Amino acid sequence: xxxxxxxxxxxxxxxxxxxxxxxxxxxxxxxxxxxxxxxxxxxxxxxxxxxxxxxxxxxxxxxxxxxxxxxxxxxxxxxxxxxxxxxxxxxxxxxxxxxxxxxxxxxxxxxxxxxxxxxxxxxxxxxxxxxxxxxxxxxxxxxxxxxxxxxxxxxxxxxxxxxxxxxxxxxxxxxxxxxxxxxxxxxxxxxxxxxxxxxxxxxxxxxxxxxxxxxxxxxxxxxxxxxxxxxxxxxxxxxxxxxxxxxxxxxxxxxxxxxxxxxxxxxxxxxxxxxxxxxxxxxxxxxxxxxxxxxxxxxxxxxxxxxxxxxxxxxxxxxxxxxxxxxxxxxxxxxxxxxxxxxxxxxxxxxxxxxxxxxxxxxxxxxxxxxxxxxx
Numbered sequence: 001x002x003x004x005x006x007x008x009x010x011x012x013x014x015x016x017x018x019x020x021x022x023x024x025x026x027x028x029x030x031x032x033x034x035x036x037x038x039x040x041x042x043x044x045x046x047x048x049x050x051x052x053x054x055x056x057x058x059x060x061x062x063x064x065x066x067x068x069x070x071x072x073x074x075x076x077x078x079x080x081x082x083x084x085x086x087x088x089x090x091x092x093x094x095x096x097x098x099x100x101x102x103x104x105x106x107x108x109x110x111x112x113x114x115x116x117x118x119x120x121x122x123x124x125x126x127x128x129x130x131x132x133x134x135x136x137x138x139x140x141x142x143x144x145x146x147x148x149x150x151x152x153x154x155x156x157x158x159x160x161x162x163x164x165x166x167x168x169x170x171x172x173x174x175x176x177x178x179x180x181x182x183x184x185x186x187x188x189x190x191x192x193x194x195x196x197x198x199x200x201x202x203x204x205x206x207x208x209x210x211x212x213x214x215x216x217x218x219x220x221x222x223x224x225x226x227x228x229x230x231x232x233x234x235x236x237x238x239x240x241x242x243x244x245x246x247x248x249x250x251x252x253x254x255x256x257x258x259x260x261x262x263x264x265x266x267x268x269x270x271x272x273x274x275x276x277x278x279x280x281x282x283x284x285x286x287x288x289x290x291x292x293x294x295x296x297x298x299x300x301x302x303x304x305x306x307x308x309x310x311x312x313x314x315x316x317x318x319x320x321x322x323x324x325x326x327x328x329x330x331x332x333x334x335x336x337x338x339x340x341x342x343x344x345x346x347x348x349x350x351x352x353x354x355x356x357x358x359x360x361x362x363x364x365x366x367x368x369x370x371x372x373x374x375x376x
Contacts, residue, residue: 004072005222009013013121014285020222022088027131032294032333034321034333034366034367035053035275035333035352035364035365035366036364036365036367037336037363037364037365038072038073038351038362038363038364039363040074040292041069041072041073041363042073042271043360043361043362043363044061044067044069044361045359045360045361046061046063046355046359046360046361047063047064047359048359049269050062050063050359052343052353052355052361053097053102054098054099054133054345054347054348055093055099055100055102055112055347056095056100056111056112056114056206056347057070057076057114057115058070058071058076059071059077059104060094060097061361062093062094062095063094063128064091065091065093066078066091066092066093071347071348071351071359071363073363075114078092079115079116080092080110080116080117081116084116086120088104088105088107088108090105090297092104092105093105096129096374097112097130097132098132098133098134098139099134100112100113100134100316101120101132101134101139102117102132103129103131103132104132104301106128106129107122107123107128107129108121108122108123108125109121109122109123109129109139109141109155110133112320120155120160121141121155121160121162122143123143126146127140127143127145127147127151128143129142129143129144130142130144130150131346133176133178135176135178135185136178136180136183137156137157137158138154138156138157138178138185138207139154139155139156139157139220140153140154140165140176140185140271141153141154141155141162141290142173143224149202150172150173152164152165152168152187153163153165153175154185154204154207154208156207158210163207163208164208165202165204165208167202168187168189168200168202170191170192170193171189171190171192171200172187172189172190172192173187173188173189173193174190174222174223174224175187175188175223175224176187176188176224177223177224177225177226177231178226179226179227179228179229180265181199181228181229181288182205182228182244183205183206184203184205184211184226184228184244185203185207186201186202186203186204186224186226187200187201187202187203187204187219188200188222188223188224188233189201189202190220191215193215195226196214196217196218196240197218197219197220198217198218198219198220199214199215199216199219199220199221199233199363200213200214200215200216200235201214201216201231201242202226203211203244206274211244212245212246214231214242214246214375216233218376219235219238220235220236221233221234221235221238221240222234222235222236222258223258225262225269227267227268227269227287227288227289227290228267228288228289228290229243229244229288229290230242230243230244230249230289230290231244232271232286232290233256234258234260234271235257236256236257236258237253237254237256237257237258238251238252238253238254238257239251239252239254239257239271239284239288240252241290241292243290249290249293250290252278252284252292252294254273254276254277254278254358256273256275256277257273257364259274259276259278260272260273260276261301261303261305263304263305263306263307263312264306264309265268265285265306265309265310265325266285266309266310267288268285268286268287268288268325269285269286270283270284270285270286270325271283271284271286271305272297272301272310272312274299274300274301274302278294279294280296280314281294281295281296282296282297282299283296283297283327289335294328295326297323297327298316298321298323298327298329298371299319300316300317301314301315301316301323302314302315302341302342303315303342303343305342305344306342307322307344308340308346308349310324310325311323311324311325311330313342313344313352314342315341315342315355316329316332318333318334318337318338318339319333319334320332320333320335320339320342320352320354320364320371321333330358333364335354335364337354337356337360337362338342338356338357339354339355339356339357340355340356340359341354341355342354342355343355350365350366351363351364351365351366351369352364352365352366354367355358
């Protein structure tokens with residue numbers, strides 16, 4: 001009887017341990033994919049100032065010119081019509097890009113969803129293109145004039161004529177964010193008519209219709225994110241959350257708050273900090289209602305970004321790690337190179353792109369073998 005009781009206790013402890021592992025480390029029970037260097041994509045040598053852009057059908061590498069590649073490493077011819085190339089008058093260089101658009105030669109905006117790319121807007125000659133941001137079916141265009149003054153325009157999908165965003169006098173553009181829930185665009189600016197640095201956030205609905213303004217005196221904030229009906233503002237040493245109606249929700253203080261990486265978990269958001277701590281935590285998790293929780297994530301992560309909507313992917317020294325929203329490493333892949341930067345795109349979800357310290361761009365493939373799962 002005594003031995004039977006001990007056996008039952010032992011089996012119970014084992015069951016609890018297995019249950020705990022399944023709850024907190026579910027990846028232990030999952031099939032572990034391997035990561036292989038691509039056999040079809042040779043490493044690409046990059047210049048020191050090279051930029052990498054992803055579009056639906058491939059990759060663009062921009063420096064003094066732009067080279068295009070498919071996701072399996074095959075070099076592409078220029079994805080423009082001959083007439084477009086002649087109209088540009090020089091080599092096309094991608095300055096900025098979003099999922100579906102590219103700013104080229106600081107003058108032309110192209111839809112990059114299909115090949116050849118489709119030009120949808122030519123910026124007037126007295127301005128240069130400075131930035132673009134894609135918000136749902138809207139494209140925010142930031143223009144710069146000869147006096148370095150910025151002007152904002154909004155281009156709706158299917159239109160070729162943008163609308164000006166007005167009503168932001170005496171305010172200089174810093175950043176913008178968008179909520180998929182309420183369809184509000186929020187423009188973060190710094191006031192130019194106050195003796196001390198002050199922040200203004202302008203909200204727009206239905207594209208360019210003014211919705212409201214949040215004014216914060218004697219404080220400078222430099223980054224904005226949207227989550228449902230809330231906005232998160234980040235300064236040098238503080239993070240603040242406000243309702244769209246202007247009511248304050250919470251504030252966190254900490255040095256070096258402005259140095260962070262942001263990633264999304266479906267409708268929630270993560271802010272990761274390498275140089276800031278909040279009660280020993282190095283990450284802030286903000287749900288879609290704006291509720292905040294500090295969390296401890298692995299230290300020293302770089303190239304932190306969203307991965308398949310439910311995780312983050314990052315570099316951890318010579319490893320690629322997949323981390324869940326609670327900060328647990330679900331998968332770790334050791335690299336045979338010394339990585340400097342990491343890229344992942346939903347357009348080619350089984351590929352991971354790594355730039356090493358010699359500025360070589362490597363393609364790695366996730367799966368049972370070094371062949372892409374889509375068969376290409």
